[in-house]
Amino acid sequence: MGLWRTLVGKLWITIICLVACVLLSLGLFLLPFIDTNFTDPGAVKKLFVIVSMIGFSLTTFFALFLFTKITQPMQQLIKATDSVRKGKYDTRLSLRTTDEIGALANAFNHMAEELENTIRSLNHEKEHLSSVLRSMNDAVITLDFEGYVILTNPPGDRIIQMWSDLPEDEEESSGRHGHPGRSGIAPSPLMPIFRNVLNQEGDQSANLHVKQGVWSVHMAPLSSDGEIRGAVAVLRDVTEEVRLEKMRRDFVANVSHEIRTPLSMMQGYSEALLDGIAASPEESEELVQVIHDESLRMGRLVRDLLDLARMEAGQTELAMQQVDFRVLTERVFRKFTVRAKDNAIALKLELTPGELILNEANEDSLEQVLTNLLDNALRHTPEGASITVSAEMVKGKRGLELHASVRDEGVGIPSEDLPYIFERFYKADKARVRGEASGTGLGLSIVKNIIEAHQGSIHADSEIGKGTVFHLVLPVEKVK
DSSP states (O other): OOGGGSHHHHHHHHHHHHHHHHHHHIIIIIHHHHHHHTTOHHHHHHHHHHHHHHHHHHHHHHHHHHIIIIIHHHHHHHHHHHHHHTTOTTOOOOOOOSSHHHHHHHHHHHHHHHHHHHHHHHHHHHHHHHHHHHHOSSEEEEEETTSEEEEEOHHHHHHHHHTTTSOOOHHHHTTOOOOTTOOEEOOGGGHHHHHHHHHHOSOEEEEEEETTEEEEEEEEEEEETTEEEEEEEEEEEOHHHHHHHHHHHHHHHHHHHHHHHHHHHHHHHHHHHHTTOOOSHHHHHHHHHHHHHHHHHHHHHHHHHHHHHHHHTTOOOOOOEEEEHHHHHHHHHHHHHHHHHHTTOEEEEEEOSSOOEEEEEOHHHHHHHHHHHHHHHHHTOOTTOEEEEEEEEEEETTEEEEEEEEEEOSSOOOTTTGGGTTSTTOOOTTTOOOSOSOOOSOHHHHHHHHHHHTTOEEEEEEETTTEEEEEEEEESSOOO
């Protein structure tokens, strides 16, 4: 770039031109005038006035030139810089000069463009991160070094709200004050894990039991320049997994217990037969009968377990067709009439007039439901009491529904046991007096699975000393 195109060159040329103009003016106009009128003081004063006016005019012109070439572009540059500072990254300068001001304007425009691209890329990455966090089912909570929440996703917000009413550890809350821009202090259940992360400078994992729920927590430190700045926690609700694992362990224990008893009896009586302990054919026949009964009991247990496993796994497909519930109930009722008379129990059937037709049902499985419920009722009802089977059509929320019930006048079930009676192997023995030990503890579980396969519902009401009633609700039409 030539010297005359720079700002310094332009100033230098301007000054040279100004001096040349003054000298030329003096040489052409003023000097002859001074030579001829030097002795006249008024003429000299007039000369100085004219020279002053010319100098003032040239100075003003020079100042305006500097203002136009230097001051105005600098003011535009200051305004553009202030706009960028306020977040207007699309600000650009429109200066088109070849001097240092023009080069500065071009550098500013290039810097603003790069800054805008960088900010746009950061915003895109932030949006991508926010989308990932929002799409996660697991809760994410980010904490700073003092344990304040600085970033969460929607599941994390819900957890903080759920745990907001938990008492805070006094040790953690003492000496800490609120800070602007932070959501608040982390929930108290997370603080022990957070302290371990800061002390051990490593990942920490644990299961937290909070408000009847179980949460799996994995917390990792956040480092910057080799220094821990905070931690990020990922929380997952594992309540259902823990419950299922407990059910699995209980199921194995219960199956082992249920099978061990008949096996022990079969082994003991068979050893007695082998050792010749039976002194007569009658005693031998009695021992063989016990072994036979226990084998039948084991067969029932295994069969019920297989049926229940298939239904819970969804491997049992029920052939749905139209079923006349009145005919079905009357057939099951007749099947238990003789047994009820033998036990001196009054068995009653109360069906409302009109049709009791189910358009989408499986007759065999519903017969198994009624059979299990009546069998339970007969085994738990004392002599002289009654059992009532009833059914009617009711207009429900899902359209026409069939409401059926099996009511007995037995000992009843305690209220604390009612929520668990449909679980496998659950027996409220403390409230029920069994006339015989033929139950496997799986009947009500099978009943519940069959009713749910029909998209219906079942529940029980009971009162100690007054009996129990099982309520069945079945949709007449197939639920869409």
